[in-house]
Amino acid sequence: MSFTSGWNRRSFLSSVGAAAGSLFAPKAAFGKSKDKSNDKINMKHGVDGSPIVPITSGLGSTGDIYAELGVKPLINTVGTVTVIGGSVMKPEVMELIRRGNEHFVLIDELEIAAGKFIANLCKSPAGYTGLVTGGAAAAMVVGYAGMMTEDLEPRMKMIPDVADFPRNEVIIQKSHRYNFDHQIRQTGAKLIEVVTREEMIAAINPKTVAIHFTNIQSDNGKVSGPETVEIARAHNIYTFNDASADVPPVSRLWEYPAVGFDMVTFSGGKDICGPQASGILIGKEELIRWSLMNMSPQEDRIGRCCKVGKETIFGLLKALEIFVNQDYDATLRMYDARAQLISDAIKKFGVMAKPREFNPNALGNVTPRYSWQIDPAKLKLTGNDVMQALADTKPVGIGSFGANAAGLRGRNPGEPAGGAPQERRPRTPRPGRPAPDPNSFGFAVWQLKEGEDKVIADRLVEIFSQAPKA
Numbered sequence: 440m441s442f443t444s445g446w447n448r449r450s451f452l453s454s455v456g457a458a459a460g461s462l463f464a465p466k467a468a469f470g471k472s473k474d475k476s477n478d479k480i481n482m483k484h485g486v487d488g489s490p491i492v493p494i495t496s497g498l499g500s501t502g503d504i505y506a507e508l509g510v511k512p513l514i515n516t517v518g519t520v521t522v523i524g525g526s527v528m529k530p531e532v533m534e535l536i537r538r539g540n541e542h543f544v545l546i547d548e549l550e551i552a553a554g555k556f557i558a559n560l561c562k563s564p565a566g567y568t569g570l571v572t573g574g575a576a577a578a579m580v581v582g583y584a585g586m587m588t589e590d591l592e593p594r595m596k597m598i599p600d601v602a603d604f605p606r607n608e609v610i611i612q613k614s615h616r617y618n619f620d621h622q623i624r625q626t627g628a629k630l631i632e633v634v635t636r637e638e639m640i641a642a643i644n645p646k647t648v649a650i651h652f653t654n655i656q657s658d659n660g661k662v663s664g665p666e667t668v669e670i671a672r673a674h675n676i677y678t679f680n681d682a683s684a685d686v687p688p689v690s691r692l693w694e695y696p697a698v699g700f701d702m703v704t705f706s707g708g709k710d711i712c713g714p715q716a717s718g719i720l721i722g723k724e725e726l727i728r729w730s731l732m733n734m735s736p737q738e739d740r741i742g743r744c745c746k747v748g749k750e751t752i753f754g755l756l757k758a759l760e761i762f763v764n765q766d767y768d769a770t771l772r773m774y775d776a777r778a779q780l781i782s783d784a785i786k787k788f789g790v791m792a793k794p795r796e797f798n799p800n801a802l803g804n805v806t807p808r809y810s811w812q813i814d815p816a817k818l819k820l821t822g823n824d825v826m827q828a829l830a831d832t833k834p835v836g837i838g839s840f841g842a843n844a845a846g847l848r849g850r851n852p853g854e855p856a857g858g859a860p861q862e863r864r865p866r867t868p869r870p871g872r873p874a875p876d877p878n879s880f881g882f883a884v885w886q887l888k889e890g891e892d893k894v895i896a897d898r899l900v901e902i903f904s905q906a907p908k909a
């Protein structure tokens with residue numbers, strides 16, 4: 440293995456040094472869900488750490504795979520963010536992944552059957568079906584490819600060279616441009632930005648294939664989802680709604696297709712808690728068929744790099760089933776109980792719980808955020824100090840304070856000729872962001888695993904005990 444970048448090599452070596460002396464027991468840190476895996480499955484995000492087979496040599500034989508590789512594991516107080524691993528799968532999902540490895544199967548046949556299972560579970564409108572994709576971003580690639588190629592093999596081989604395709608333009612509201620429109624552009628489609636409803640209608644021409652709708656930006660755009668669908672239908676073009684991070688509430692799985700969007704995508708690896716590299720595309724049967732034609736296992740296709748394995752398909756289906764059938768009120772009570780446990784542990788330092796922030800009608804990442812107020816008359820410590828100390832916790836970090844949700848950035852000499860969309864667009868607000876009030880701190884508890892609320896509470900007690908008194 441060669442690390443050409445000094446950045447990589449340095450941090451790799453330093454983390455090896457840090458990890459070498461600190462073996463820890465993952466079960467103690469992550470809680471033990473083993474014997475309770477059958478009760479109240481919807482209530483827990485715990486993973487079953489019991490091995491299918493004991494590993495006695497090589498990687499995994501010490502019981503701590505993270506230390507073996509010299510990487511620092513994290514407790515997730517941030518949210519369903521891909522850069523720290525998104526979400527974790529429940530034991531039932533892991534079991535389906537294992538069973539999905541039992542046999543070979545024709546992937547296209549499995550995908551079509553999975554699509555029907557998804558459509559049934561998600562109460563999709565008549566004539567709609569589903570597709571398991573390699574993430575919501577992958578769903579955009581194969582979805583837009585399908586719209587442009589239809590079932591024409593030569594076009595599937597040509598893409599992303601779409602200059603000669605009859606339809607290769609996608610209309611998008613300016614406020615709906617975002618980090619993921621790269622996945623539309625990578626198919627070769629040209630984005631046409633509009634602001635108003637009138638501009639949207641005027642932009643439609645014989646080359647227009649679709650209008651893209653970024654669900655999380657609904658309230659920033661002038662044209663609503665239903666209006667977008669109405670305009671597209673009147674002009675016989677398609678609509679695609681990216682609602683990747685926008686469940687829960689679970690009802691959106693059926694509501695958005697019912698609005699009339701031709702295709703809607705949801706991430707499988709966010710709160711659905713399926714495999715990280717999975718997504719769901721729900722859409723009109725013909726469009727889903729064309730999407731699958733542009734995707735792995737097919738070869739010489741743009742979506743050949745959007746591979747979904749048989750194990751992932753089974754895992755995603757199980758995760759979706761558990762997600763759809765969960766009692767969300769009970770889940771919310773569980774989140775409250777986690778925050779309460781933390782509040783109870785730290786109130787003796789004069790650190791008091793602030794009112795829970797929760798908007799059940801938010802467009803995405805619908806989850807409560809909890810925060811606490813430090814009394815500056817008692818402790819000389821800011822909210823940022825607390826978040827930094829949590830992140831610095833060893834051997835398991837708590838949160839990833841300051842880590843950029845967009846991931847590794849490249850060099851930027853001179854710039855910004857046009858600027859990448861992420862430079863210009865406001866980022867989606869995320870739970871776990873640093874608090875604006877310097878004396879408060881807060882985070883999300885929805886991706887904690889069983890027992891991690893206690894780990895956080897204990898660590899906060901330690902942090903506040905050691906903090907300088909005011």
Ligand SMILES: *Cc1c(COP(=O)(O)O)cnc(C)c1O
Binds near residue numbers: 575576682705
């Ligand atoms: C997370 C996200 C995606 C990408 O989803 P993946 O499943 O990680 O590929 C796309 N669009 C939006 C709005 C997202 O939040």
